[in-house]
Amino acid sequence: MPARKGATTGIAPTWNLKNMSSVAENNFLTTKLSELVAWGRKYSMWPMPFGTACCAIEFMGTVASVFDISRFGAELVRFSPRQADLLLVLGTINYKQAPVLKKIYDQMCDPKWVVAVGACATCGGFYDNYSVLQGIDEVIPVDVYVPGCPPRPESILNAIVKLQEKLTREAKGEKIETRLVKSA
Amino acid sequence: MGKVIDRFKSHFAEGILEAHEKLGDETILVMREVLSDLLRFAKEDPELRFDLMMDICGVDYLGQTPRFEVVYHLYSVPKNHRIRIKVRVPEDDCWVPSCLNVWKAADWFERETYDMVGIHFEGHPNLKRVLLFEGFEGHPLRKDYPINKRQKIPEPLENP
Numbered sequence: 001m002p003a004r005k006g007a008t009t010g011i012a013p014t015w016n017l018k019n020m021s022s023v024a025e026n027n028f029l030t031t032k033l034s035e036l037v038a039w040g041r042k043y044s045m046w047p048m049p050f051g052t053a054c055c056a057i058e059f060m061g062t063v064a065s066v067f068d069i070s071r072f073g074a075e076l077v078r079f080s081p082r083q084a085d086l087l088l089v090l091g092t093i094n095y096k097q098a099p100v101l102k103k104i105y106d107q108m109c110d111p112k113w114v115v116a117v118g119a120c121a122t123c124g125g126f127y128d129n130y131s132v133l134q135g136i137d138e139v140i141p142v143d144v145y146v147p148g149c150p151p152r153p154e155s156i157l158n159a160i161v162k163l164q165e166k167l168t169r170e171a172k173g174e175k176i177e178t179r180l181v182k183s184a
Numbered sequence: 185m186g187k188v189i190d191r192f193k194s195h196f197a198e199g200i201l202e203a204h205e206k207l208g209d210e211t212i213l214v215m216r217e218v219l220s221d222l223l224r225f226a227k228e229d230p231e232l233r234f235d236l237m238m239d240i241c242g243v244d245y246l247g248q249t250p251r252f253e254v255v256y257h258l259y260s261v262p263k264n265h266r267i268r269i270k271v272r273v274p275e276d277d278c279w280v281p282s283c284l285n286v287w288k289a290a291d292w293f294e295r296e297t298y299d300m301v302g303i304h305f306e307g308h309p310n311l312k313r314v315l316l317f318e319g320f321e322g323h324p325l326r327k328d329y330p331i332n333k334r335q336k337i338p339e340p341l342e343n344p
Binding site for chain 2: 095096098099100102103106129130131133134138139
């Protein structure tokens with residue numbers, strides 16, 4: 001067996017200041033802790049779908065192989081709010097369901113984000129009537145709104161990218177609003 | 185007139201205000217006073233045997249008196265015939281007798297009619313909203329329900 005230098009003798013390689021700096025140049029990266037945490041969070045979101053209508057069908061397409069949500073690190077879909085940090089509201093929410101949505105949001109651990117997917121979740125859509133909530137931001141704070149009826153899977157992926165951008169910008173100290181409308 | 189209407193007329197001649205039939209679609213308009221007996225008769229009479237309560241609904245004829253109408257759709261499985269029974273309800277005395285003791289299936293139909301149109305069914309043991317939530321104000325299928333009215337968002341239950 002050919003002897004490797006250092007290994008056979010049991011003596012560690014000699015470190016000096018000169019080769020130390022070249023190691024540092026090639027192998028270290030300096031950042032702030034908040035930015036590192038945000039980087040970790042944004043590529044490991046665990047979504048929970050709150051699907052009530054056709055937008056939920058689009059989400060199925062988003063998760064499946066053609067559009068493949070795992071390219072953005074958010075493929076671990078959970079059906080318990082306690083295990084998720086990204087709430088995707090996919091579909092019509094009526095007044096009777098509003099307290100259920102609020103309760104599910106409250107059960108999620110911080111940090112948590114909300115995406116309102118589709119026309120109904122963002123503003124009630126064409127259900128301008130006695131029974132439908134005119135946008136989920138009357139009940140819970142929303143980070144990203146996705147237009148469309150229903151939106152294409154690309155739009156849902158775009159929402160996740162937008163949310164990732166938001167996390168990065170927030171880690172750098174920028175203040176970005178989450179919208180919660182207080183209804184009269 | 186069809187056989188079904190004739191059969192009703194032979195027993196409730198004075199209680200039937202109006203009857204018509206077109207394309208096999210038989211309809212009678214009855215007085216509220218005879219409704220309870222008439223529905224039981226429809227179920228139990230051997231020639232009628234209306235064993236299937238298909239639907240109960242309310243209609244709001246805003247501007248007319250009496251304002252409301254309750255409509256019953258019945259079907260007989262053994263006889264394969266149908267009847268539509270209507271009864272008029274005034275706004276200030278807004279009730280009809282419950283037919284829950286005749287057909288059990290009437291339970292949620294009556295609750296739905298109460299929920300949407302606000303007609304009371306006297307004798308119903310559990311007449312509360314079935315589709316809308318508790319605390320909903322008004323009856324949304326009434327023609328004078330404001331089109332832009334928004335309800336107060338209900339709070340989550342603490343321990344449901």
